[in-house]
Amino acid sequence: MQIEVRGGDILDFDVDGLVIPTNSLGTMVEGIAARARERLGAACEEAVTLHAPIAVGAALVTGAGALRARSLIHAPLVEVPGTRVSVESIRRATRASLLAATAHALERIAIPGMGYGDLGVSEEEASRAIIDEVRAYKSAHPVAVILVDEDEVMCQAFSAQVPP
Template identity: 35%
Template sequence: MNQEWRSKIRLRQGDLTGAPVDAIVNAANNDLMLGGGVAGAIRAKGGPSIQAECNAIGRIALGEAAITGAGWLKARHVIHAASMRLGESTSEENLRRSTRNSLKLAAENSLKSIAFPAIGTGIAGFPIERCAQVMLEEVRDHLKQSTTLELVEFVLFDQNSLHIFEKALASMKDS
């Protein structure tokens, strides 16, 4: 069994907006409006250029992803994973597709590192245990293919979320 994909995943507690990676992922709505939660933190710390670029892109389909610059953040890009409509919740299908499309977009842009939050578990109300399973499955499947990504980091807000992701990763099978 090839477990090489595991060596490319890092889990840690911290502030996603300070991650020194090529791209951080925003838990976005499909209108690409940077409101509260992760998106609000990205807007506050990254400056107005990120929302301006989102406005230029406009609305994207649920489950899709879009890439912008990262303004004043350490990362060079923000990938906006549209897992919900503004004011609504995240579905498992939209979480899965937006995670997959974020990874695909990173590889299409020749990025080597990406950092994700636990998408959909804040404002959008998606259960964190299921989020960890779904997102890690998509990352595993992506890393088992040819990709430019050498590091996929999950930067979790609190110790409990980190523990849930660690437990989910430890229990994952190779396929």
């Protein structure tokens, strides 16, 4: 599997699937999920809450509306918004996202830094958890993973583990 690190807004990437870190309730009230809801409207959130609760370690694939991506992969990190994140929940959300990409034959997916900073995990721990899961995953899909974040420190943490 090809792994690439890029800076920028994940919502602007042209890929088959964008990973959207969320909560088990499916409410899109924080971070990337909130920005996706702002761009796509309430119907985006309703498509997720209809299937709630979504376990941490599971993922739900929906359409991406007007975004350049084909699909959104909603991956809960916590059960309820505002809860601190663990390294294990980052691993489980990453693994669930990869499994969802396989189930939907998504070739290129973008995964953001998840659970770092105020949410409880350092950039280094978060990047290591994500990259370890991506490297350990063996399947025909996805063929490429783009690790993306707007935060320079998170991008540096990704880059430190992924050779150019």
